[in-house]
Amino acid sequence: MTVPTPDEWLANFNAKIADVKAKTEAFEQDLERSGATETSPDGSLSVSVAPNGSLTNLRIDESAWRGNGAELAQKIMGLARKAQRQAAVNVAEAFAPLGGPDHEALRMLTGYIPEEEDEEPEGASYSFAEESTPGRDPVQPPRPPAPPRPPRRRPDEDDDFTNDDLFGR
Incomplete structure (x- = not known):
C-alpha cells in the first residue's frame, strides 16, 4: 500500500469535502x-402536504359538496394519505444519494413509508354528525396523551463553562 504525500492526502480530502458539500446542497x-399534492379523479378536491407530511393546502371546489359530509371527509382523508405517502417516498429518494441504497438511515426512512391503499381502511372514519359524546369532538379521533416534557432549565444553569473563575481569572 502506497502512503500518499501530504499534498495528495490534502487533495483527496478536499475532493471528499467538495463531494459531500455538493450532495448536501442537492x-x-x-x-x-419533496412535498406532494394529490387531486381527486374529477379534480374537485386537492390536498398538498409538506415533506414532513403536514397539510399545506386543501382545495375544495363547489362540485365536491355533492353527497354528505362523511363522504367528503373520507375523500379528503384518502387524498391526504396518498399525498403523505408520496411525500415520504420523495424524501427517501432525496436522501438516497447521501448514504447510498444500503445506508441504515435510508432503511429506517423507507421502513416508515406506508403501503399503498386501494380502498378506505376499515375502522378509519370521520363524520360531521350532530350527535356527540360529551367532551369529545365528533370529527376528531381521540388523541393519546402527550409524553411529559423535561423541566426547563434556568439561564443560570448553563453548562457552557463561561465562568472565568473556573480558570482563575
Whole structure:
C-alpha cells in the first residue's frame, strides 16, 4: 500500500469535502421539493402536504359538496394519505444519494413509508354528525396523551463553562 504525500492526502480530502458539500446542497434542494399534492379523479378536491407530511393546502371546489359530509371527509382523508405517502417516498429518494441504497438511515426512512391503499381502511372514519359524546369532538379521533416534557432549565444553569473563575481569572 502506497502512503500518499501530504499534498495528495490534502487533495483527496478536499475532493471528499467538495463531494459531500455538493450532495448536501442537492439534498436540500430535493428536500424542499419533496412535498406532494394529490387531486381527486374529477379534480374537485386537492390536498398538498409538506415533506414532513403536514397539510399545506386543501382545495375544495363547489362540485365536491355533492353527497354528505362523511363522504367528503373520507375523500379528503384518502387524498391526504396518498399525498403523505408520496411525500415520504420523495424524501427517501432525496436522501438516497447521501448514504447510498444500503445506508441504515435510508432503511429506517423507507421502513416508515406506508403501503399503498386501494380502498378506505376499515375502522378509519370521520363524520360531521350532530350527535356527540360529551367532551369529545365528533370529527376528531381521540388523541393519546402527550409524553411529559423535561423541566426547563434556568439561564443560570448553563453548562457552557463561561465562568472565568473556573480558570482563575
